[in-house]
Amino acid sequence: MAVYTDVAAEDLAEFLKSYDIGELLSYKGIAEGVENSNFLLHTSQGAFILTLYEKRVAEDDLPYFLSLMAHLAERGVSCPQPARNRKGEVTSRLAGRPAAIINFLEGVWPRRPNVAHCSGVGEALAKMHVAGRDFPLVRNNPLSVAGWRPLFDLAAARADSVQPGLHDFIARELDHLEAAWPTDLPVGVIHADLFPDNVFFLGDRLSGLIDFPFACNDILAYDVAICLNAWCFEPDHSFNVTKARALLNAYGRERPLSAAEEAALPLLARGAAMRFLLTRLVDFLNVPEGALVQPKDPLEYVRKLRFQQSVAAINDYGITPAGCAA
Numbered sequence: 001m002a003v004y005t006d007v008a009a010e011d012l013a014e015f016l017k018s019y020d021i022g023e024l025l026s027y028k029g030i031a032e033g034v035e036n037s038n039f040l041l042h043t044s045q046g047a048f049i050l051t052l053y054e055k056r057v058a059e060d061d062l063p064y065f066l067s068l069m070a071h072l073a074e075r076g077v078s079c080p081q082p083a084r085n086r087k088g089e090v091t092s093r094l095a096g097r098p099a100a101i102i103n104f105l106e107g108v109w110p111r112r113p114n115v116a117h118c119s120g121v122g123e124a125l126a127k128m129h130v131a132g133r134d135f136p137l138v139r140n141n142p143l144s145v146a147g148w149r150p151l152f153d154l155a156a157a158r159a160d161s162v163q164p165g166l167h168d169f170i171a172r173e174l175d176h177l178e179a180a181w182p183t184d185l186p187v188g189v190i191h192a193d194l195f196p197d198n199v200f201f202l203g204d205r206l207s208g209l210i211d212f213p214f215a216c217n218d219i220l221a222y223d224v225a226i227c228l229n230a231w232c233f234e235p236d237h238s239f240n241v242t243k244a245r246a247l248l249n250a251y252g253r254e255r256p257l258s259a260a261e262e263a264a265l266p267l268l269a270r271g272a273a274m275r276f277l278l279t280r281l282v283d284f285l286n287v288p289e290g291a292l293v294q295p296k297d298p299l300e301y302v303r304k305l306r307f308q309q310s311v312a313a314i315n316d317y318g319i320t321p322a323g324c325a326a
């Protein structure tokens with residue numbers, strides 16, 4: 001997260017009176033992350049996270065992912081739970097923004113994900129997909145293939161200032177993705193942003209998933225592709241096949257990928273790389289003045305996209321196409 005919108009102590013103390021979570025003892029802005037404004041609160045009843053939802057989150061979508069967190073937790077997927085205010089609502093408004101309070105989840109996210117972490121996230125992702133099967137709400141993904149060109153339009157004129165040739169590189173890839181994007185793969189509830197900083201571990205044991213504001217209904221294997229990009233590259237930008245194999249095998253033990261999903265995975269991984277390349281590029285070119293935020297590097301995702309363009313088949317991710325079970 002980050003802090004785009006600040007909150008005065010008196011306003012926060014007053015706001016907390018509408019909840020039954022104790023009196024405010026202290027609070028601080030969380031600099032990590034890039035999407036929303038987040039604060040760590042300590043009250044007389046414990047630790048909580050206050051989120052003020054910013055640009056990419058529509059207020060109407062808040063019930064979707066706040067209900068989703070409750071739905072998943074009921075089915076054994078560990079994730080934070082929203083606090084209800086005295087009116088029984090999980091969302092309200094603070095400092096002119098939609099706001100929610102969730103409980104603090106123990107654990108730390110892995111700064112250098114290892115093979116065990118990749119296995120853990122593969123298993124958790126599949127369990128989330130299975131647990132989401134009977135989730136009744138629907139939210140289309142605004143950042144799927146139809147949303148990429150509008151994002152590119154926001155950055156196109158200045159793309160080459162970030163890297164010469166970037167404009168044409170993205171334009172060509174977008175043409176390909178729009179023409180080839182699959183429409184017949186299994187869909188369901190996806191997290192859509194399950195990066196290492198959204199997965200907490202205690203040692204090598206996964207303790208929970210956070211950060212659901214991008215959750216939506218989309219191609220399930222696209223979520224797997226997002227994770228391949230986010231978890232299986234090394235700091236020197238090389239792709240780690242051992243990590244990919246661990247992630248895919250662990251996923252497949254809970255929810256085996258079909259042959260069609262496996263065949264589509266390299267294309268989905270190109271799309272996943274494009275999605276994060278574009279949001280990072282737009283953010284990089286438009287840092288709000290005075291915001292406490294460290295924009296993420298768009299070029300990291302150019303490199304990942306180039307790698308995914310070179311992938312011929314799922315064998316390049318370390319598994320055989322017969323299915324994902326080890």
Ligand SMILES: Nc1ncnc2c1ncn2[C@@H]1O[C@H](COP(=O)(O)OP(=O)(O)OP(=O)(O)O)[C@@H](O)[C@H]1O
Binds near residue numbers: 102104210
């Ligand atoms: N429920 C929670 N329990 C403990 N810490 C949390 C919780 N939610 C958020 N945090 C802390 O806040 C940081 C940022 O949160 P989060 O990833 O949800 O923000 P964001 O702005 O939506 O970020 P991004 O989308 O860039 O990952 C986390 O890395 C973690 O340190």
Ligand SMILES: N[C@@H](CCO)C(=O)O
Binds near residue numbers: 280
């Ligand atoms: N996880 C995203 C930021 C939040 O959308 C990224 O690393 O670009």
